Amino acid sequence: MPFTAFGEPEDPLSYYSSTSNITDDQSLTIIKEKTTSPTATTPSVELSAQPVDNGDQPEVGGKSTADTSAPQISSPSTDNTTQPQADLEQPIVKEVEAEAEIEVETQEEDTPHPEIVTICDEIGNKLGSVSSSDCLDAAFDKPRFYSNKHRPLLEKHFYASPELVNAPRILFLGGIHGDEYSSVSLSFKWLKILEQSHNGVYDWHFMPLTNPDGLLQKKSTRVNANNVDLNRNFIPSETSINPIKHWQTYAKKRARYYPGTKPLSEPETQAIHKLIHEFKPDIIVSVHAPHGILDYDGGITPPQKLGPLRLRQLGTYPGSLGNYGWFVKQTPVMTIELKHAGIMPSKSDINLMWTDLIHWIKLRTEGDGTLIARKTSDQ
Ligand SMILES: [Zn+2]
Numbered sequence: 001m002p003f004t005a006f007g008e009p010e011d012p013l014s015y016y017s018s019t020s021n022i023t024d025d026q027s028l029t030i031i032k033e034k035t036t037s038p039t040a041t042t043p044s045v046e047l048s049a050q051p052v053d054n055g056d057q058p059e060v061g062g063k064s065t066a067d068t069s070a071p072q073i074s075s076p077s078t079d080n081t082t083q084p085q086a087d088l089e090q091p092i093v094k095e096v097e098a099e100a101e102i103e104v105e106t107q108e109e110d111t112p113h114p115e116i117v118t119i120c121d122e123i124g125n126k127l128g129s130v131s132s133s134d135c136l137d138a139a140f141d142k143p144r145f146y147s148n149k150h151r152p153l154l155e156k157h158f159y160a161s162p163e164l165v166n167a168p169r170i171l172f173l174g175g176i177h178g179d180e181y182s183s184v185s186l187s188f189k190w191l192k193i194l195e196q197s198h199n200g201v202y203d204w205h206f207m208p209l210t211n212p213d214g215l216l217q218k219k220s221t222r223v224n225a226n227n228v229d230l231n232r233n234f235i236p237s238e239t240s241i242n243p244i245k246h247w248q249t250y251a252k253k254r255a256r257y258y259p260g261t262k263p264l265s266e267p268e269t270q271a272i273h274k275l276i277h278e279f280k281p282d283i284i285v286s287v288h289a290p291h292g293i294l295d296y297d298g299g300i301t302p303p304q305k306l307g308p309l310r311l312r313q314l315g316t317y318p319g320s321l322g323n324y325g326w327f328v329k330q331t332p333v334m335t336i337e338l339k340h341a342g343i344m345p346s347k348s349d350i351n352l353m354w355t356d357l358i359h360w361i362k363l364r365t366e367g368d369g370t371l372i373a374r375k376t377s378d379q
Helices: 015-019 024-034 043-047 062-069 075-082 085-110 114-126 132-137 181-197 243-249 267-279 321-328 347-367 370-378
Strands: 156-158 169-173 203-207 283-288 293-297 309-311 333-337
Touching: 114 132, 132 181, 156 181, 169 267, 181 203, 181 283, 181 347, 203 267, 283 321, 293 321, 321 333, 347 370
Parallel strands: 169 203, 169 283, 283 333, 293 309
Antiparallel strands: 156 203, 293 333
16 A cells, blocks of 8 residues: 655744634633534534533433432431331431542542643643643543653543443544644643533543653654654554564654554553553544644545545555554544644634534434444444
């Protein structure tokens, strides 16, 4: 298969000043205006901003779900008249214990993990459009995976409602190349939209910064701390050229494309590999820059555009996520190539790309159902 050569990414320029006028509040306002008459059962609700009062709880089922999981404080009183005095105290003790447990759990959830506090400070210091508090507000899950330099690979899982067993699963990966700042910033913008609007129709897993060591150093690099291009370090398809040979010949041994000594030699790619195995996504969405196109590897009809980005399928490199995702794991990979690595898209384009992505997922799941056809046929 032909390997189309990417050009060298542009140097990130004027990132800090150019992004400061984009606020999340503005983004959400636009999202609200775009949505008409959302209902609780259609995926379009993912587009609307709703009051966040349920934390991560799916909205479908609403109050009845919350009621059944709450401590049964009032139930013992119904038997009061027939119970001996000694028995009456038992439920009260249990109530106190239950409340104490809930308080502890709430406290744990509200207090960010110290490793998350540290990396959020680093991200806030590095990126113009993601503050430390933006990062903390995302309330990332407890760290499980780490980079070479032991930074956590931030994860946030937005669960689908339990009754929606075939809810589409979307794995979202940002910042696999550490010098593509806009990829990370866009991931945080979309994380925030999802936090405000998630209603349990889809199952999302976000990893917005997969190469923290590449980004969070004085001069950010495409490669990780081990000088490996993570997007060449995945398992290549059987028909691919060996990644090392490909690097030696086609990539002319340029350091920024070094694929590592062997596939999955890096903790960051091992984490993504494990995540794909565990989460079994119906589609992987990965964000890069600066080629200004939409790329796609998969067996179903791709979107023709995502906001301002038009579809242009470039083929894959051995060891890249697209090559691994589709040709090894049979999972479609949508690669969003933003136009600039150091300048954020406009807030309207950020929202347009998101709505186009949701629209495509909706058509491919509710429409012809092709996005989850693979999973269904496997059962
Ligand atoms: Zn990239």
